[in-house]
Amino acid sequence: MVYAPRSARHGALLVGTFAVLGLLTACGSNSHDVHSSPPLTASGTAAPATGDTQSPGPATSAPGSAATGPGAAVPSAPRATTTRGGGTAPSAASSDRCHTSQLRASVGGNDPGAGQENFPVVFTNTSGRTCTLHGFPGAAFVSASGGQLGPDPKRESGSPVTVTLRPGQSAWAGLSFSNPGVSGATTATPAALVVTPPDERDSLRVAWTGGAVPVGGNSSSVFLSVLAPGTAP
Template sequence: MVYTPRSARHGALLVGTVAVLGLLTACGNSHDVHSNPPVTASGTAAPATDSTKSPASTTSAPASTPAGASASSPASKPTPTAGGGGGGGGTAPVPDSSRCHTSELSASVGRNDPGAGQENFPVVLTNKSGRTCTLHGYPGAAFVNGSGSQLGPDPRRESGSPTTITLKPGQSAWAGLTYSNPGVSGAETATPAALLVTPPNERDALKVAWSGGTVPVSGNSSSVFLSALSPGTAP
């Protein structure tokens, strides 16, 4: 048996211990390398939690953009279609720029066309201006005496479907003024000096001399009616 001095045995033990510690340290460092989290670069998507995927596969691809459009541009909106004044697609309102104004019109009352106990007069509006304009709806009317006081109530509107009438310079539109013959109806009467005619959507009236005789102003069957405007000067 070979004798080993105590100092030699102590040195060998120290060397072995250092070697074991070195191995343990190396193993610990290797574990730390694999456990460090990946670094997220500024401006990129966050890395996936699955460490088996490559960093490139964790970045979300941007949505496809149509050619010629910017990714940040809002979607194009449909051009609204033109529609009518109501939800059902009725006749569009007449713009103020195209409407015939009182100052652009002249008024007249045509020949009476009586029938079946009725008196029927065409009330005519004529475009005297140098531009094309439009009329839509019913005119207003009122009988007045020589001092300008109104005789009887305002005429009532007959049922109908008004249309927009385009008047070139010199063209006319007419509305029917109708009432029961006072001799038949027994209504109280008066003899007007004039008829005031107001174009649709206007405030100023046109004054027309009245030569149609007596008109009903009160009592039974004394109502006077106006129809919607139609193209021309008479039925």
């Protein structure tokens, strides 16, 4: 065994102590640098692709629940009502219109004035349900054999309205023409007036008792007004 002087052993101990202290200091310095650096972050959701026209909805939803975010789809309302048998219910316009078979036609008395002859053409609801009339009727004077006398009547100015007829109620349209004795028009005496309700093809025949009507020449036009509630002005 080699004996080292006391001074040498003391010096070696001091060197080792300083080495340990230096290592600890270095470790503390490195630990401080790591914690002082800004932390790295990463998003867990990818951004939508460019040009996406729909806002992103929720990533997940609970089973049985509907999404309510901006991207949620809204169900459209039904467009038609179906009957119990599976057919489509008719619209109000087609189901409520008065048909020829539900009406009775008549011609009221003459109400002359200022060289004009004026007759109300009346439609009465004879059915058991409420129905409607809208617009102008059609009309034509005919002979006993059924041939038309004169041109079709013209429509007077006026805005069509919907007239609702409960069973037994009536609507009327004015039929007017210049007095042939004043106008000098060519005349004929019709056997009947054939009238057609608005939007219908079938007509109703009414006996004509109003005398001669203009069928040609000067002031021979006959006019019809829009339908209105009631039986006369």
